[in-house]
Amino acid sequence: MSDKVIYVMYDDDEALKDSAKKLVSKGVKISEVFSPFPIHGIDPIIGIKNTRLGIMAFLYGITGLTVATLGMRYFMVSDWPMNIGGKPNFTYLDNMLAFVPISFEFTVLCAAHGMAITYLLRNKTLPGMPAQNPDPRTTDDKFVMEIRLNENHGITEAELDEMLKETGFFELDKKEIN
Amino acid sequence: MEFQITKKAKNVTFGLMGVGLLLTIVGVLMNMNDHHFLTRFLGSGLISGFFFFALGLGALFFLSLQYATETGWYASVKRVIEGVAGFLPYGMGVLGLVLLVITLNDGAHIYIWMDAKVLEHDEIIANKSAYLNPVFFWIRTLVYFATYMIFLRGFQKRSAEEDRIGGTDLHFQNYKKGAMFLVFFAVFSSTSSWDWLMSIDVHWFSTLYGWYTFAGMWCSTMVVLVLTTLYLKKLGYLQKVNDSHIHDLGKWTFATSFLWSYLWFSQFMLIWYANIGEEVAYYMTRIANFKVLYFSMFIINFAFPMLILMSRDAKRNAGILTFVGMVILTGHWLDVYIMVSAGTLGANASIGALEIGMALLMLGFFAFTVLKNLTKSPLTPINHPFLDESIHHEI
Numbered sequence: 001m002s003d004k005v006i007y008v009m010y011d012d013d014e015a016l017k018d019s020a021k022k023l024v025s026k027g028v029k030i031s032e033v034f035s036p037f038p039i040h041g042i043d044p045i046i047g048i049k050n051t052r053l054g055i056m057a058f059l060y061g062i063t064g065l066t067v068a069t070l071g072m073r074y075f076m077v078s079d080w081p082m083n084i085g086g087k088p089n090f091t092y093l094d095n096m097l098a099f100v101p102i103s104f105e106f107t108v109l110c111a112a113h114g115m116a117i118t119y120l121l122r123n124k125t126l127p128g129m130p131a132q133n134p135d136p137r138t139t140d141d142k143f144v145m146e147i148r149l150n151e152n153h154g155i156t157e158a159e160l161d162e163m164l165k166e167t168g169f170f171e172l173d174k175k176e177i178n
Numbered sequence: 179m180e181f182q183i184t185k186k187a188k189n190v191t192f193g194l195m196g197v198g199l200l201l202t203i204v205g206v207l208m209n210m211n212d213h214h215f216l217t218r219f220l221g222s223g224l225i226s227g228f229f230f231f232a233l234g235l236g237a238l239f240f241l242s243l244q245y246a247t248e249t250g251w252y253a254s255v256k257r258v259i260e261g262v263a264g265f266l267p268y269g270m271g272v273l274g275l276v277l278l279v280i281t282l283n284d285g286a287h288i289y290i291w292m293d294a295k296v297l298e299h300d301e302i303i304a305n306k307s308a309y310l311n312p313v314f315f316w317i318r319t320l321v322y323f324a325t326y327m328i329f330l331r332g333f334q335k336r337s338a339e340e341d342r343i344g345g346t347d348l349h350f351q352n353y354k355k356g357a358m359f360l361v362f363f364a365v366f367s368s369t370s371s372w373d374w375l376m377s378i379d380v381h382w383f384s385t386l387y388g389w390y391t392f393a394g395m396w397c398s399t400m401v402v403l404v405l406t407t408l409y410l411k412k413l414g415y416l417q418k419v420n421d422s423h424i425h426d427l428g429k430w431t432f433a434t435s436f437l438w439s440y441l442w443f444s445q446f447m448l449i450w451y452a453n454i455g456e457e458v459a460y461y462m463t464r465i466a467n468f469k470v471l472y473f474s475m476f477i478i479n480f481a482f483p484m485l486i487l488m489s490r491d492a493k494r495n496a497g498i499l500t501f502v503g504m505v506i507l508t509g510h511w512l513d514v515y516i517m518v519s520a521g522t523l524g525a526n527a528s529i530g531a532l533e534i535g536m537a538l539l540m541l542g543f544f545a546f547t548v549l550k551n552l553t554k555s556p557l558t559p560i561n562h563p564f565l566d567e568s569i570h571h572e573i
Contacts, residue, residue, distance in 0.1 A: 041572060054490065085451070097447045 002176065004149040004157070007134045008164055009142050009171040013039045016143040019167030020045050023147075026163060028155060032146040034138040057115045064110025068103045134173070142170065181415055181557050183549045191549070194542030201535025214526050217287040221522045222533045223276040224288065226540040228374060229398070229514045231269030232391075233544065236399025237262035238330055239363055245333075245356025248349075251426055253568035254418040257557050258406050260337060262399065264551035265544055266330055270323050272540070277319060277374070281312055288522050289315075291380045302381050310377055322370050329359045337559070344561025367392045375514075378521035382460045384449075390441040391517075397434035397479075398510040401503040403427055406548060408496045415557050421494045422573045428493030432483055435506065439480035467525045468516050475516065478509040511537060 010016040017039060020030055030046045033039065042048075073092045076082050076099075081089050089095050120126045138144050149157060164172065205222075209215050241259045244252045252259070285292030291303045291310045303310070332355055340348045368388025376387045384390075404427045410416045411424075449457045464472045482505055492498045519527035559565060 050490075058488070086453070087451075097450050100443065100447065 005175045005177055006147045006149070006160065006164070007173040007175070008145045008147065008167075008169045009135065009137075009173070010145070011142060011170045013037075013143050015168065016145060017042060017045065019164075019169070020145060022167060023163060027152075028147060028160065028163065029151045030145055031148050031151055034133045034135075034144040034146070036139050036141065036143075039143070053115060053119060056118050057111045060114030061107045061111035063114075064107040065103055067110070068106035069099070072099050072102060134175075181410070181549075181552050183546075183553060184413065187549055188546075191542045191546035194538050194545070196542075198535050198537070198539030198542055201531045202539060203535075205530055205532025205535050208531060214287075214523060216283060217522050218527075218532060220276060220280050220283070220286050221288055221518050222536045223272075224280070224374075225511075225515050225518045225533065226536045227269070227273040227276045228518075229511050229537075230265070230540045230544045231273045232395035232514075233399050233402050234263055234266035234269045235326060236395045237403065238266055238326060238333075238359075239367075239396070240399060240403070241333060242329065242356035242359040242363070245352040246360055248353060248564075250564035250567035251423065251571045253562040253564045254416065254558055254571075255403070255407055255423055255427070256337075256559050256562065257552065257555060258403055258410065258416075260334065260555075261548045261551040262402055262406065263330060264334070265547045266326060268543070268547055270326070273374075274319070274323065281316070288518070289377055289380070291377060306380070310380065315373055318369065318373055322366050325362050325366065329355065329362075338555065340562060341556065341560045344563075346563055349563045367395075375517050378518060379460055379463075381456065384445055384457075384460075386441055386445040386448075390438070390445055393434060393438040393441050394510050394513050397431065397438050398507055400427065400430045400434050401507045401510075402548075404431055404499055405503050405507075406552075408500060410552070410557065412496070418558055418569050420571065422571045423568075424496070424499070425490070425493045425573060426571075428487060428499055431499075431503065431506075432487045432493065435479060435483035435487075438510075439476070439484075442476055442480075463520050463524055464516065467527065468520055471512065472516055475509055475512045479506050479513065482506060482509070 008019075010019070013035060016033065016035075020033070020042065023030060024045060024047070033042055033046060035042075043050075069092075076095075077089050077092050083089070084098070087095060087098065092099070124132055133139065133144070134146070135142065135144055147160065149160075152160065206219065209218060212218070237259050241256075241263055243249075244256075244259070280286050280288055281292060284294070287293075290296045291306065292312050292315075297304050297307060308314075333352065336348050336352055336355075371388045371391035372383075375391060376383065404424070407416065407419060407424065407427060411419060446461065449461060483502055486498060486502050487493055515529065515533065562568075
């Protein structure tokens with residue numbers, strides 16, 4: 001299925017935000033924005049849903065807590081009961097307090113690493129992955145908005161060009177995708 | 179000026195004070211012939227006196243923290259913080275009165291180190307008397323009170339002045355004074371909790387105690403700030419406070435709950451692990467006499483905010499915040515109750531008409547004073563340099 005992608009470049013984040021507001025109010029769907037830094041308040045304008053990373057962090061944390069508890073119960077109680085400082089480990093519960101710091105640390109470790117890896121995977125930005133941005137200048141001082149014609153059925157390309165011209169962009173680039 | 183105390187609020191606060199006074203009188207009549215009566219009566223005064231004093235002090239601390247860090251978002255809830263901090267002089271009055279009566283009764287079995295007869299045959303206490311003696315105790319108490327008062331009056335004066343003339347001179351002055359207050363507070367929050375609370379269990383000491391008391395106080399203050407803000411918003415005031423401000427206050431409640439739980443656990447675990455007789459004694463009395471209350475208090479103050487306030491939506495929901503806030507506020511009052519009662523009455527302690535009555539009396543007095551303070555100035559600061567940033571606060 002062929003598609004045409006329009007990359008509209010701006011040299012200021014506020015300019016991009018203003019034009020995104022105007023375009024969205026005219027019914028244009030903006031599929032993506034590339035920017036060297038997070039643009040405050042762009043998410044609701046172009047209709048990006050709230051991140052679900054927090055839910056994943058919670059699940060990773062629960063996983064870490066479970067693994068730590070099961071692990072310590074096996075290492076310190078079942079497999080070889082340890083006697084540390086006169087506190088023998090015959091049951092897990094009696095020595096719960098000693099296991100709390102490790103449970104906490106492992107929960108944090110799993111939540112933090114899980115979150116970071118999920119984030120990189122989801123954004124396709126793991127080290128060594130090919131860059132997703134259309135123009136290397138979006139990592140420096142330019143801001144690019146991506147509009148796909150397939151996502152804007154009601155609007156012809158000519159109409160879109162007219163709308164874009166009014167927003168005062170810095171550069172415009174079009175690309176055919178097959 | 180724009181805010182008026184509603185008839186309902188007046189009725190409720192005076193109702194609380196009335197019911198509290200009635201219960202207190204019932205409690206006094208019920209326990210008058212008990213030979214622990216004086217200890218229980220003054221101890222109960224110390225619990226509620228300190229708890230509500232700490233709410234005002236926590237607000238003063240939080241205000242100077244915002245000044246010292248030049249925070250922007252808080253500008254539209256600044257008057258709420260100032261309103262709660264404005265209770266401080268009244269809180270000092272009540273706490274000071276309770277401490278004075280205790281001192282006049284030779285410690286009333288609350289501060290046994292004030293009793294000369296105890297000193298004669300207790301070497302441990304006698305060795306501490308260079309620091310723990312009534313004269314030095316009162317010098318310290320008055321220094322704390324005076325310092326807090328000077329800073330509070332200064333902040334109040336500059337806040338009113340800022341409404342009139344504005345400008346950044348006052349802002350930088352607040353910045354300096356805020357930072358200076360934090361220096362004093364860092365020392366005084368620890369030493370005052372040793373003096374007023376830790377010296378009840380005079381044979382025992384913990385270097386984490388000051389932090390622990392401070393964390394409980396901070397958490398309770400954040401709950402009060404959230405509840406007051408939500409109340410004012412419900413009445414239609416504070417239009418400039420949006421969901422993000424509520425979210426931020428909710429985050430503070432969540433975070434300070436964790437700070438408190440962290441310190442509770444750190445103190446408990448270190449003492450449990452080391453297992454040294456004179457340290458463990460502190461927890462022995464708590465486990466022997468307050469087992470259910472002590473551990474359920476910890477669970478309430480820790481698990482409750484953790485599980486319920488974890489999600490973003492919960493911290494933006496007025497109903498959930500109010501519910502959790504009220505529960506953990508009660509939880510922190512219980513914390514102070516055990517801090518005082520375990521060392522004074524021990525096995526004879528119980529929560530009866532006297533304790534609940536004094537708590538309600540103080541609650542009514544506190545709520546009325548805070549609302550009264552809020553009527554004195556516009557609810558949104560007029561010339562705060564960060565007001566614009568605060569109005570556009572969005573997270």
